[in-house]
Amino acid sequence: MGNALRLLYGHCCKPTTTGDSESLGPHGVSAATVSVSALAQDLFNFDITSQVPQGLSEHVVSSKKAQANWYRKLSDAWKEAKPPPRTPEEAARLVIQTLKRHQTADxxxxxxxxxxxxxxxxxxxxxxxxxxxxxxxxxxxxxxxxxxxxxxxxxxxxxxxxxxxxxxxxxxxxxxxxxxxxxxxxxxxxxxxxxxxxxxxxxxxxxxxxxxxxxxxxxxxxxxxxxxxxxxxxxxxxxxxxxxxxxxxxxxxxxxxxxxxxxxxxxxxxxxxxxxxxxxxxxxxxxxxxxxxxxxxx
CATH class of the missing domain: 2.40.50.90 (OB fold (Dihydrolipoamide Acetyltransferase, E2P))
Known part of the structure; x- marks a missing residue:
């Protein structure tokens, strides 16, 4: 698994806290699901701002354009998933399968x-x-x-x-x-x-x-x-x-x-x-x- 996959795998399994377990997060995912998948929030922010997480460049050696391509593909895959990932394992699986299909070798x-x-x-x-x-x-x-x-x-x-x-x-x-x-x-x-x-x-x-x-x-x-x-x-x-x-x-x-x-x-x-x-x-x-x-x- 590449550095990018390892980084995103760790990120999507990183717990976050929220005060309202019933509120809806990005792409119709419940806040409880977002609490085990920070990746969902990153994808939501990317859809709005077209910006990848600020700290990503500290962990991978790649162009901003390539990083944006990763998130664009991940965002599309997330939206198309029926149902969207609800556990750390499902989110990690989506990251791996999507980026392994990434064929843009530049x-x-x-x-x-x-x-x-x-x-x-x-x-x-x-x-x-x-x-x-x-x-x-x-x-x-x-x-x-x-x-x-x-x-x-x-x-x-x-x-x-x-x-x-x-x-x-x-x-x-x-x-x-x-x-x-x-x-x-x-x-x-x-x-x-x-x-x-x-x-x-x-x-x-x-x-x-x-x-x-x-x-x-x-x-x-x-x-x-x-x-x-x-x-x-x-x-x-x-x-x-x-x-x-x-x-x-x-x-x-x-x-x-x-x-x-x-x-x-x-x-x-x-x-x-x-x-x-x-x-x-x-x-x-x-x-x-x-x-x-x-x-x-x-």
Whole structure:
């Protein structure tokens, strides 16, 4: 369970007192129920003010926008619950189930982090409940201290702290004028092998992948890790399968040594028949053979 889930779980089970056990609280919940679920009052306040609890930022490393997304989803789930939670256990269950369904990963992609047509580096916001539980304590502290150093205009210390964060595989990035802590992942597109940057069509493949993913909402399904420490997975951009685009445009090979999916073979066959992209050449060099030749000095 992520930090955000643990915090909200503890909060919704925290007792509060009330003098009128028969009065109605937010969303039609009795005051007796509110006394065992401070979360209900927070959700009621959020509906009115659009503000998350003031102390939330002291416990989680995430943007205000992400925190508001959590509460918006929780508020909707609370209203839709029939009946609404009436015990600490029911309230905690609603928090867990709602935030585990939270799929907004806030993926930021830098065009410079696309070295070729089959590899990208992405930064995933630690506001995602699946990420928040994995952030090392020293990285969390460095992010908080960096923010304070920047507020104090101590930019030298802020830069030093950011270097520490980057060396740990994280980075502070700006998304819609808000700074968020994000974890870096190197992603190898599963099942394809694009020309290297110095090969024919290597530049075109890299440019196509940048155009495809930059500024888009990415959904990535990771299957394994390769020997270079990259996550091997399928990448979808606003619902578009990246590997399909690269194969159909003739900007990648089906990497049959590692992936036998029939649909990938079909898309490559279609591109070959149309002689698009690298298939305009009658005998394009395979990137894995090109790399082998370079390793062996040929």
């Amino acid at each position: 993926v930021e992609v830098d065009a410079k982090a696309v070295p070729d047509g089959d590899t990208i580096s992405v930064y995933v916001s630690t506001a995602d409940p699946r990420e928040s539980s994995c952030v090392p304590r020293d990285v969390q502290m460095a992010a908080v201290q960096r923010s304070k150093a920047r507020a104090d205009r101590n930019y030298e210390r802020a830069d030093a702290l950011h270097k520490k964060i980057i060396d740990s595989g994280y980075r502070v990035i700006k998304v819609q004028n808000e700074e968020i802590l994000a974890r870096k992942y190197r992603i190898r597109l599963r099942g394809i092998d694009a020309p290297e940057s110095s090969m024919p069509y290597g530049k075109e493949a890299q440019e196509e992948l940048v155009k495809l993913i930059q500024g888009k909402c990415l959904r990535i399904f990771v299957y394994e890790e390769d020997r270079y420490g990259r996550s091997v997975g399928d990448v979808y951009c606003n619902g578009i399968f990246a590997q399909e685009v690269m194969l159909k445009k003739g900007l990648a090979w089906h990497y049959t040594a590692y992936d036998q999916r029939f649909e990938l073979a079909t898309w490559e066959k279609e591109a070959r028949a149309k002689r698009v992209g690298l298939w305009a050449s009658s005998n394009p060099e395979k990137p894995w053979e090109w790399r082998k030749d370079r390793r062996e000095g040929r």
